Amino acid sequence: MATxxxxxxxxxxxxxxxxxxxxxxxxxSHRMETGLRKDKETGATIPRDIIRSLNVTYNGRNVLxxxxxxxxxxxxxxxxxxxxxxxxxxxxxxTDSANQTYTKxxxxxxxx
Amino acid sequence: xxINTNFRRRDVLKIxxxxxxxxxxxxxxxxxxxxxxxAEIDNLTGGKAFEDDARVxxxxxxxxxxxGTVPLTVSINSxxxxxxxxxxxxxxxxxNPLPExxxxxxxxxNGKAELSLRIRLSKTQxxxxxxxxxxxxxxxxxKQVKVTLGGCGG
Numbered sequence: 001m002a003t004x005x006x007x008x009x010x011x012x013x014x015x016x017x018x019x020x021x022x023x024x025x026x027x028x029s030h031r032m033e034t035g036l037r038k039d040k041e042t043g044a045t046i047p048r049d050i051i052r053s054l055n056v057t058y059n060g061r062n063v064l065x066x067x068x069x070x071x072x073x074x075x076x077x078x079x080x081x082x083x084x085x086x087x088x089x090x091x092x093x094x095t096d097s098a099n100q101t102y103t104k105x106x107x108x109x110x111x112x
Numbered sequence: 113x114x115i116n117t118n119f120r121r122r123d124v125l126k127i128x129x130x131x132x133x134x135x136x137x138x139x140x141x142x143x144x145x146x147x148x149x150x151a152e153i154d155n156l157t158g159g160k161a162f163e164d165d166a167r168v169x170x171x172x173x174x175x176x177x178x179x180g181t182v183p184l185t186v187s188i189n190s191x192x193x194x195x196x197x198x199x200x201x202x203x204x205x206x207x208n209p210l211p212e213x214x215x216x217x218x219x220x221x222n223g224k225a226e227l228s229l230r231i232r233l234s235k236t237q238x239x240x241x242x243x244x245x246x247x248x249x250x251x252x253x254x255k256q257v258k259v260t261l262g263g264c265g266g
Contacts, residue, residue: 010262021223034232036209063221071205073181073230080216083223 006030008104010092015112016084024064025079026054028094031055034070051076053095058108059088084110117124144211149204149240152211156242161247168243168253179233179259184242188225188251190219198225200244207237234262 011025035048056064087110090110171185190198197220203213236258243251
């Protein structure tokens with residue numbers, strides 16, 4: 001029961017200096033079906049379909065692990081902070097309740 | 113006879129208090145309560161009691177017009193050094209169908225213990241953030257939010 005058209009989006013500052021603290025903003029389009037709602041016509045429970053977790057690595061090192069429940073809004077948004085170390089890649093993995101994963105990678109440019 | 117009537121009235125009140133949302137959502141309405149949130153916190157701390165701590169600050173609108181997406185920022189005053197940092201933040205809501213909202217696992221590489229997210233609130237209730245430090249301390253922050261339109265319809 002994976003939702004279609006999942007679009008993960010990530011925003012980080014374009015240029016960073018070494019040691020700088022920066023905010024990472026993430027958004028993934030997903031309806032986050034709670035599994036508590038019922039179909040108005042049939043009365044059948046609409047099955048739960050949510051993003052369960054977000055895992056973020058920065059140059060292979062884990063910088064955030066997050067577990068989500070049904071009380072996260074549809075199109076779950078999360079932002080957090082990381083300290084800039086070296087240029088490289090930040091990789092994001094969202095996992096839904098059917099164990100399907102959605103990934104996104106962004107480049108981190110650290111100067112000076 | 114009088115007792116009987118009282119009981120009935122109480123049951124009716126209970127059902128009304130659970131809210132239209134819970135009725136529409138689950139027939140066997142097991143809503144979260146401040147007690148069930150406390151039970152979750154006890155689970156984390158092994159039953160050890162902790163006072164609320166001013167170092168955990170929750171930023172939420174006082175009145176949320178749309179409970180389906182309420183912006184929340186949890187900010188924790190911690191140096192986030194390798195000796196002294198927040199390793200986990202758990203968010204609960206004590207009036208939703210389920211108490212858990214989200215958990216975040218952090219470390220000194222984060223530099224700043226601040227998280228933003230958007231949550232669903234089915235009715236007016238308290239949002240609770242529980243921060244765990246690497247030294248085994250637990251800090252708790254709370255904030256009440258008034259919800260004018262519940263958000264469990266998704």
